[in-house]
Amino acid sequence: MKRQFVAVCAVAALVLTSVSMSFALGEGNARKGKFLYRKNCRSCHGASASDLSPMSKTQAEWKATFEKTDAIACHDKWPADMTPEDVNDIFTYLHDFAKDSPTPAKCS
DSSP, X not given: OHHHHHHXXXXXXXXXXXXXXXXXXXXXXXXXXXXXXXXXXXXXXXXXXXXXXXXXSOXXXXXXXXXXXXXXXXXXXXXXXXXXXXXXXXHHHHHHTSTTSSSOOSOO
């Protein structure tokens, strides 16, 4: 009985770990994130050349910005159907093409 309990706990821990890792920052789809950024973010944040783009911040700054998405100023204006995966894809795009990345974005 005790072995079964330990086995069930171990399996549950593995499942929780794998699920939480799938929602971890990064590991998203940067290509989809670029599309979502252009669709949902650029209309407000891309009004001028000095506005928000991947080159606006370093990778560390993007990571700090997206660690608590509720703290992002425009969070309440996001589309109702935006999923955590969509947000992660946008983060991945912004992070992967940040100004200090190996492949910074050439344009927004």
